[in-house]
Amino acid sequence: MSLLNDLRDLVRPDAIITEPRELEGFTEDWRGRYHGPAACVVRPGSTEEVAAVVAACACHGVPILPQGGKTSLCGGAIPAEDGPAPVIINLDRMRRIRSVDPVTNAMVVEAGAILATVQQAARDAGRYYPVSLGAEGSCQIGGTIATNAGGTSVLRYGNTRDNVLGLEAVLPDGTIWSSLKGLRKDNTGYDLKHLLIGSEGTLGVITAACLKLHPLPSRSSVAWLAVAGVNAALELLGRFQEGGAGRLSGFELMNRLQHDLVMTKVPDRRSPLEGQHDWHLLIELSDAGGPDDLNAVMEDLLAPAFEDGLVLDAVIAASDAQRATLWEIRHSVSEANKKGGMGLTTDCAVPISAIAAFIAEASDAVHAIVPELPIIIVAHLGDGNVHFIPFFPFEGWTGPDAGEGRGAQVRQAVNDIAIRLGGTFSAEHGVGRVSLAEMARYKPASELRLMWAVKNALDPAGLMNPGRLLPPPA
Amino acid sequence: MSLLNDLRDLVRPDAIITEPRELEGFTEDWRGRYHGPAACVVRPGSTEEVAAVVAACACHGVPILPQGGKTSLCGGAIPAEDGPAPVIINLDRMRRIRSVDPVTNAMVVEAGAILATVQQAARDAGRYYPVSLGAEGSCQIGGTIATNAGGTSVLRYGNTRDNVLGLEAVLPDGTIWSSLKGLRKDNTGYDLKHLLIGSEGTLGVITAACLKLHPLPSRSSVAWLAVAGVNAALELLGRFQEGGAGRLSGFELMNRLQHDLVMTKVPDRRSPLEGQHDWHLLIELSDAGGPDDLNAVMEDLLAPAFEDGLVLDAVIAASDAQRATLWEIRHSVSEANKKGGMGLTTDCAVPISAIAAFIAEASDAVHAIVPELPIIIVAHLGDGNVHFIPFFPFEGWTGPDAGEGRGAQVRQAVNDIAIRLGGTFSAEHGVGRVSLAEMARYKPASELRLMWAVKNALDPAGLMNPGRLLPPPA
Numbered sequence: 001m002s003l004l005n006d007l008r009d010l011v012r013p014d015a016i017i018t019e020p021r022e023l024e025g026f027t028e029d030w031r032g033r034y035h036g037p038a039a040c041v042v043r044p045g046s047t048e049e050v051a052a053v054v055a056a057c058a059c060h061g062v063p064i065l066p067q068g069g070k071t072s073l074c075g076g077a078i079p080a081e082d083g084p085a086p087v088i089i090n091l092d093r094m095r096r097i098r099s100v101d102p103v104t105n106a107m108v109v110e111a112g113a114i115l116a117t118v119q120q121a122a123r124d125a126g127r128y129y130p131v132s133l134g135a136e137g138s139c140q141i142g143g144t145i146a147t148n149a150g151g152t153s154v155l156r157y158g159n160t161r162d163n164v165l166g167l168e169a170v171l172p173d174g175t176i177w178s179s180l181k182g183l184r185k186d187n188t189g190y191d192l193k194h195l196l197i198g199s200e201g202t203l204g205v206i207t208a209a210c211l212k213l214h215p216l217p218s219r220s221s222v223a224w225l226a227v228a229g230v231n232a233a234l235e236l237l238g239r240f241q242e243g244g245a246g247r248l249s250g251f252e253l254m255n256r257l258q259h260d261l262v263m264t265k266v267p268d269r270r271s272p273l274e275g276q277h278d279w280h281l282l283i284e285l286s287d288a289g290g291p292d293d294l295n296a297v298m299e300d301l302l303a304p305a306f307e308d309g310l311v312l313d314a315v316i317a318a319s320d321a322q323r324a325t326l327w328e329i330r331h332s333v334s335e336a337n338k339k340g341g342m343g344l345t346t347d348c349a350v351p352i353s354a355i356a357a358f359i360a361e362a363s364d365a366v367h368a369i370v371p372e373l374p375i376i377i378v379a380h381l382g383d384g385n386v387h388f389i390p391f392f393p394f395e396g397w398t399g400p401d402a403g404e405g406r407g408a409q410v411r412q413a414v415n416d417i418a419i420r421l422g423g424t425f426s427a428e429h430g431v432g433r434v435s436l437a438e439m440a441r442y443k444p445a446s447e448l449r450l451m452w453a454v455k456n457a458l459d460p461a462g463l464m465n466p467g468r469l470l471p472p473p474a
Numbered sequence: 475m476s477l478l479n480d481l482r483d484l485v486r487p488d489a490i491i492t493e494p495r496e497l498e499g500f501t502e503d504w505r506g507r508y509h510g511p512a513a514c515v516v517r518p519g520s521t522e523e524v525a526a527v528v529a530a531c532a533c534h535g536v537p538i539l540p541q542g543g544k545t546s547l548c549g550g551a552i553p554a555e556d557g558p559a560p561v562i563i564n565l566d567r568m569r570r571i572r573s574v575d576p577v578t579n580a581m582v583v584e585a586g587a588i589l590a591t592v593q594q595a596a597r598d599a600g601r602y603y604p605v606s607l608g609a610e611g612s613c614q615i616g617g618t619i620a621t622n623a624g625g626t627s628v629l630r631y632g633n634t635r636d637n638v639l640g641l642e643a644v645l646p647d648g649t650i651w652s653s654l655k656g657l658r659k660d661n662t663g664y665d666l667k668h669l670l671i672g673s674e675g676t677l678g679v680i681t682a683a684c685l686k687l688h689p690l691p692s693r694s695s696v697a698w699l700a701v702a703g704v705n706a707a708l709e710l711l712g713r714f715q716e717g718g719a720g721r722l723s724g725f726e727l728m729n730r731l732q733h734d735l736v737m738t739k740v741p742d743r744r745s746p747l748e749g750q751h752d753w754h755l756l757i758e759l760s761d762a763g764g765p766d767d768l769n770a771v772m773e774d775l776l777a778p779a780f781e782d783g784l785v786l787d788a789v790i791a792a793s794d795a796q797r798a799t800l801w802e803i804r805h806s807v808s809e810a811n812k813k814g815g816m817g818l819t820t821d822c823a824v825p826i827s828a829i830a831a832f833i834a835e836a837s838d839a840v841h842a843i844v845p846e847l848p849i850i851i852v853a854h855l856g857d858g859n860v861h862f863i864p865f866f867p868f869e870g871w872t873g874p875d876a877g878e879g880r881g882a883q884v885r886q887a888v889n890d891i892a893i894r895l896g897g898t899f900s901a902e903h904g905v906g907r908v909s910l911a912e913m914a915r916y917k918p919a920s921e922l923r924l925m926w927a928v929k930n931a932l933d934p935a936g937l938m939n940p941g942r943l944l945p946p947p948a
Contacts, residue, residue: 103712103827104858148661159659162636175920182825184857185633185901187622187672189913189943190925194668198661215715238577241689243763246720289717351578351656383658384578427659439663446649450932451664457931458924469663 003060003087007042010052015093017041026088029078030071030135031338034433036079038065041088047168047176047207050089054205055174057087063463064089064172066201068111068143071135073334073345074432076200076468077143083467089205091142098208100125105213106165106182111142111206118211127213128288130157134331142206148198150428152330155382156249157214159428161197166210169196172203172459180210195454200430201465203458215288217249221298222284222323225314226277227253230356232310233281237352237381240283243301247294248382250284252330255377257391261336262329269329273313281381282330284323333378342397343376343389344407346414350423352384358421359386365413366390370406385427388414415442431469440471448474477534477561481516484526489567491515500562503552504545504609505812508907510553512539515562521642521650521681524563528679529648531561537937538563538646540675542585542617545609547808547819548906550674550942551617557941563679565616572682574599579687580639580656585616585680592685601687602762604631608805616680622672624902626804629856630723631688633902635671640684643670646677646933654684669928674904675939677932689762695772696724696758696797699788700751704830706784707755711826711855714757717775721768724758725856726804731865732850735810736803743803747787755855756804758797807852816871817850817863818881820888824897826858832895833860839887840864844880859901862888889916905943914945922948 007016017023018040026041028034039062044050057064063086067077079086091112098108102125109118115136122129131144133151143149145167149160157163166180179193196203227233233253240248259280262269273280285294295316305311317323337343350358359377366373376389390410415425415438425438439448452473455462481490491497492514500515502508513536518524531538537560541551553560565586572582576599583592589610596603605618607625617623619641623634631637640654653667670677701707707727714722733754736743747754759768769790779785791797811817824832833851840847850863864884889899889912899912913922926947929936 101825101827103708104825106825148665150659150661154658158636161665162632171920171924177918177920177924179921181896181898183823183896183898183901185624185628185823185854185859186898187624187902187904188898188900188909188917189672189905189921190677190928191622191635191668191672192921192924192928194665195928198663198665203664234577241762246689246761287720288715349657349659351575351580353575353577380659385659422655422657424655424657424660424662426662427657428661430661431663435662443662444651446645446651447653447663447666450645450651450666453931454664454666454669454928457927 003056003062004040006056006060007040007053010056011042011044011049015043015045017043026067026090027079029075031073034075034078036081037085038079038088039085041090043090043093045093047170050170050205050207051174051176053087053089054170054172058173058461058463061461061463062087063466064205065465066091066146066205068140068146069114069135069138071139072143072147072432073429074434076147076430076432076465080433080467091140091207094207097121100127101182102127102213104182106210107213108180108208108210109141110208111140113141115139115141115144122213123216126216128216129163129211130214131160131163134334141209145197145206145209146199146201147430150380150383150385152250152252152380154380155251156246161194163212164193164197164209165212167193167196167206168208169204169206172461172464180208182210198430200432200469202455202469203464217286217288219294220284220286220323221294222250222282222317222326223298223302223314224272224326225281225283226273226312227279227281228310228312229279230359233279233381234352234355236281236305236310239305240301244285244297247285247287247297249286250282251382252282253377253379253381254280254333257374258333258376258378261340261376262332265336265339266332269332272315272326272329275313277312282326337376337389340391341394342392344392344411346388346411347385347426347429348388348415348418348423349383349385349427350418350421354421354423355381355384355386358418358423359388361417362388362414365417366410369410369413373410383427384423390414433468436471445474477530477536478514480530480534481514481527484530485516485518485523489517489519491517500541500564501553503549505547508549508552510555511559512553512562513559515564517564517567519567521644524644524679524681525648525650527561527563528644528646532647532935532937535935535937536561537940538679539939540565540620540679542614542620543588543609543612545613546617546621546906547903548908550621550904550906550939554907554941565614565681568681571595575656576601576687578656580684581687582654582682582684583615584682585614587615589613589615589618596687597690600690602690603637603685604688605634605637608808615683619671619680619683620673620675621904624854624857624859626724626726626854628854629725630720635668637686638667638671638683639686641667641670641680642682643678643680646935646938654682656684672904674906674943676929676943677938691723691760691762693768694758694760694797695768696756696791696800697772697776697788698746698800699755699757700747700786701753701755702784702786703753704833707753707855708826708829709784710755710779713779714775718759718771721759721761721771722856723760724756726756727851727853727855728754728807729851731848732807732852735814735850736806739810739813740806743806746789746800746803749787751786756800811850811863815868816866818866818885820862820885821859821900821903822862822889822892822897823857823859823901824892824895828895828897829855829858829860832892832897833862835891836862836888839891840884843884843887857901858897864888907942910945919948
């Protein structure tokens with residue numbers, strides 16, 4: 001293959017992987033649900049090498065699949081089973097922290113840096129990079145940007161999109177576009193950065209980013225609550241947004257099934273509360289300064305909520321270790337669910353005012369299709385983002401069309417309700433391959449035409465991660 | 475003119491303006507610097523009417539100029555002197571507040587609503603729309619979105635871009651694109667909203683927006699300070715960002731000339747401090763809840779700063795009226811400068827760590843060209859956004875090429891330094907017509923090519939606000 005010969009001239013020999021056994025680590029996602037063949041994997045060591053590899057692929061007309069930590073839940077960074085096998089560009093060798101500027105509150109990192117490493121580098125400079133999610137120990141910062149990752153801190157700090165000041169990327173023709181300025185304000189033409197963020201590798205390869213840093217929270221209060229129901233949790237959300245002012249930094253709901261799966265499937269997890277409860281809520285307040293004792297603020301907000309019957313039981317962490325333990329429960333849900341069964345993970349967001357209706361109506365709709373099917377609910381409640389997960393047992397599961405297509409039917413019923421309530425079918429996970437049908441079903445034709453116009457303008461040959469994000473034009 | 479006949483079928487008779495005297499109000503900007511002829515002005519009453527008008531113009535090949543309150547400082551919403559005269563679509567009749575949802579913290583407003591009206595509608599619902607700027611009494615929300623307006627609250631709440639959840643717009647072919655969902659998270663394809671925000675009318679006509687609301691600050695503390703210099707102000711910024719936690723909501727610097735112009739040119743403004751001072755600083759802390767007495771927090775942060783010689787004098791407002799009075803000084807700078815002379819307004823932002831160097835080096839560069847030329851400095855310091863304004867007297871001013879081109883020379887010298895320090899030539903004002911040369915000079919060719927690719931994909935006939943934002947392709 002002459003492309004392979006060309007690539008061997010561009011990167012060092014051990015940066016090209018062609019051995020089938022070695023390729024396996026790059027052609028399957030973390031959950032083991034998606035597989036597909038690759039022409040080869042290239043692991044460039046610099047932006048210039050990425051540019052050269054992309055240019056070579058473009059020259060040979062071979063598709064390019066930019067890849068990070070493969071922790072996406074949508075299969076967007078795994079090759080398709082059919083079609084021409086792509087060259088996978090994995091960024092894991094580009095993981096330098098190029099600079100940290102605590103005065104400007106900005107840091108420049110390469111795309112392959114692990115999210116947890118980025119968080120730590122910020123902390124080492126007395127600053128905070130807020131994006132936090134279950135896969136932070138293995139996902140790459142470039143992947144979080146390409147998918148506009150959400151997570152548990154969106155309520156206070158926004159999505160990944162809101163924490164990126166600048167980007168460096170290789171465009172589909174091999175050009176390097178660099179705009180790594182650490183500016184809060186820059187109104188000079190179209191915001192190309194926001195176009196690339198969330199584009200899932202279909203418009204270019206992100207090679208580095210300038211990230212926004214925040215003051216490092218120096219105190220926090222974390223509580224684990226049993227609450228009376230979804231409406232009680234929403235009432236609490238309003239009270240904490242008002243009374244907790246800007247200090248509310250976490251508000252995570254889970255139902256009993258989710259709680260129990262974590263306790264039974266993940267080693268060393270213990271329930272914070274005695275007894276059985278239908279609804280669990282994690283609340284975090286945090287602050288970088290000020291005279292407040294945040295546990296006192298937490299208690300002041302919780303006391304009347306007990307009296308009003310919103311809260312049934314609660315524990316407030318007494319130490320950093322206890323706070324970490326409570327968060328570990330929340331961050332263990334993906335692992336627990338992977339081990340416990342086949343969850344039809346949905347990722348809807350609806351307006352906050354429609355959350356209770358969404359959960360009630362979606363539950364009814366699912367049970368009309370599969371009576372008594374267990375449902376996991378784990379929600380970033382403050383963002384309106386509800387992971388509503390109909391949960392099939394492993395036994396008898398043969399894919400989303402299992403049981404006479406009921407899997408696909410169930411997923412569509414849930415998404416239909418979210419859309420009807422003014423919501424979305426993908427709040428934070430993205431589209432990848434798993435939600436292409438939803439894109440075609442729910443997006444107005446005018447919007448898909450616009451997206452294709454942008455795609456064709458930037459990637460006229462259609463080589464960047466083809467078959468992902470956008471459904472085929474109508 | 476057959477287009478005019480077509481338009482008369484689409485909107486009510488008094489919504490089309492062709493009388494030269496009536497047109498004048500739409501063909502000159504607020505400062506009276508830019509003028510240009512229009513084919514006519516159309517004032518549609520609905521999104522459907524905007525769509526029909528755009529489709530008619532597209533059919534006749536006549537350019538379209540979307541227009542808001544005309545308070546831009548860059549001439550982007552005023553017709554060019556040459557080229558085909560555009561149809562101006564002014565949105566001032568579309569000014570409804572369509573909905574306010576205080577639970578979801580979102581409101582839907584039409585593009586022609588005045589910013590101050592939007593702010594008040596949010597307050598009436600117990601919520602806060604944070605974007606605030608001098609022209610808020612006359613600028614339209616659609617214009618603030620089309621230009622991604624900044625202002626005095628960016629430090630805490632971000633730019634306009636960060637406060638828009640969804641958009642409705644008419645695309646260049648007359649299609650209506652509507653995505654007014656009040657969602658915090660929506661990862662379903664390219665973020666077209668961010669492409670339209672800041673596109674200055676070159677990609678479509680924004681007709682409505684879903685805005686993000688925040689808790690209404692229930693307490694605040696505002697101080698006016700004389701500080702020892704720019705470095706003292708930057709040291710204070712760091713201390714307030716740490717110690718004020720998330721409560722810092724305003725940090726505005728001005729030099730003596732700016733202060734004195736406000737006092738002498740704007741009626742009813744009084745200096746908050748005795749004596750003469752070289753550098754003035756307004757600091758605001760605000761909060762939506764919590765037990766704090768914010769004046770006490772302010773005093774605690776200022777006391778050591780006095781001892782350290784950073785602060786020379788200070789007054790803390792004792793009432794809402796006094797707080798408003800201090801802010802009025804800041805919001806009067808545009809009026810003062812318009813009356814006082816010909817300011818070569820620049821709008822640079824640099825990384826915070828480079829602000830002091832920028833002001834020092836730009837001052838030297840200006841004085842190397844025009845010795846002793848007065849310079850206004852008024853800065854959103856926390857954003858790194860410095861309005862560095864070489865200030866020519868009215869006498870003898872004949873345009874930017876006055877005095878053997880020294881005006882243009884001066885502006886370029888300032889921008890060159892900002893760019894060299896990792897900054898931008900337009901932080902919040904945008905490009906319009908005034909910064910086209912800077913776009914050509916400072917933007918990498920690869921970036922301009924990308925922008926033109928997007929422009930041509932969405933507006934292949936080039937009819938949307940031609941000659942603005944993008945310099946002609948090289």
